[in-house]
Amino acid sequence: AAKERGGAITVEFDDSMRDTFRFRHELEQELREAIRTRQFVLNFQPIVEAADPNVIVGFEALVRWKHPQRGLIHPAEFIPTAESCGLILYLGDWVLEEACSAISRLNARGGRWADRYVAVNVAARQFLSASFSARVGELIMRKGIDPKNLRLEVTEGAAITDARRTREVLEQIRRWGVKTSLDDFGTGYSSLSYLQQLPFDTLKIDKSFVANAGETRSAQIVRTIVELARSLDLSVVAEGIENASQGKRLASLGCDYLQGYHYGHPLTESEAFARL
Ligand code: C2E
Ligand code: MG
Ligand code: MG
Ligand code: MG
Numbered sequence: 001a002a003k004e005r006g007g008a009i010t011v012e013f014d015d016s017m018r019d020t021f022r023f024r025h026e027l028e029q030e031l032r033e034a035i036r037t038r039q040f041v042l043n044f045q046p047i048v049e050a051a052d053p054n055v056i057v058g059f060e061a062l063v064r065w066k067h068p069q070r071g072l073i074h075p076a077e078f079i080p081t082a083e084s085c086g087l088i089l090y091l092g093d094w095v096l097e098e099a100c101s102a103i104s105r106l107n108a109r110g111g112r113w114a115d116r117y118v119a120v121n122v123a124a125r126q127f128l129s130a131s132f133s134a135r136v137g138e139l140i141m142r143k144g145i146d147p148k149n150l151r152l153e154v155t156e157g158a159a160i161t162d163a164r165r166t167r168e169v170l171e172q173i174r175r176w177g178v179k180t181s182l183d184d185f186g187t188g189y190s191s192l193s194y195l196q197q198l199p200f201d202t203l204k205i206d207k208s209f210v211a212n213a214g215e216t217r218s219a220q221i222v223r224t225i226v227e228l229a230r231s232l233d234l235s236v237v238a239e240g241i242e243n244a245s246q247g248k249r250l251a252s253l254g255c256d257y258l259q260g261y262h263y264g265h266p267l268t269e270s271e272a273f274a275r276l
Helices: 015-036 079-085 088-108 132-143 156-161 163-176 192-197 207-211 216-231 244-252 269-275
Strands: 040-049 056-067 071-073 117-122 150-155 179-185 202-205 235-238 257-259
Touching: 015 056, 015 079, 015 088, 040 088, 040 269, 056 088, 079 088, 088 117, 088 132, 088 150, 088 269, 117 179, 132 150, 132 163, 150 156, 156 163, 156 179, 163 179, 163 192, 202 216, 207 216, 207 244, 216 235, 244 257
Parallel strands: 056 117, 117 150, 150 179, 179 202, 202 235, 235 257
Antiparallel strands: 040 056, 040 257, 056 071
């Protein structure tokens, strides 16, 4: 439309753009309010041993928004906006602190909890922020938790943005004794060269490969990822296992750990406690 008016560089909002803009703006305002008034809750999804799926090795903490009018909202609907407007730094910090509190509550129960971990998703922007590793150390000390009970999951986005800085942060985190996972592996711009430079402990194979692992080509990709992980001394988690045959297949392809609805949906904290 701008061109038809003689090439003038004007951009007109049509109704759908205006709605999108207004929606994002409203969502941002609501998110701000939600962070301020703590409308979020963590769910915990079990991660099990491939060799014996009855053994839970840890839980992934997954954030949900308990919206006062709209009910429970899943991260796909607000994490992208939180990332683009910067609120992810505050939300992510709340998630990290809440996960550390959950770890200390679980620790207080003693016994079988001692070597289980809680894995926390960290956005690229949060991970690369100047204070991140110091914040991790501060929380470990303040909450009095054992660093082996905490894990951090980062996607390839961080490494893409700044590989050198990512390496630096990974090394700082490792010094605290906290392990890290590269999440959604295979979906981003997976570059083998940065993988070799970055000291992750675990690769999480994205669920898109799991869903198709019955097909020869996907199975071959999983096999290759597992081989790569072995050669770099990384353990492998397969995500998104929805049935027993997928679980068997991914275990036979060499994955060390499995996660998915078949072994457990994301649970409330007390439901998760009860699983141990
Ligand atoms: P993710 O880190 O890859 O987490 C796994 C997602 O897969 C979760 O979705 C989980 O509920 C879902 N899932 C688990 N098992 C299955 C399965 O068998 N089948 C299928 N189809 N899905 C399964 P969720 O909770 O909706 O989270 C989506 C994404 O949002 C996460 O992907 C993560 O990238 C992001 N996210 C969640 N919580 C946080 C958080 O606290 N901070 C940040 N920065 N991102 C978060
Ligand atoms: Mg994750
Ligand atoms: Mg993932
Ligand atoms: Mg994801």
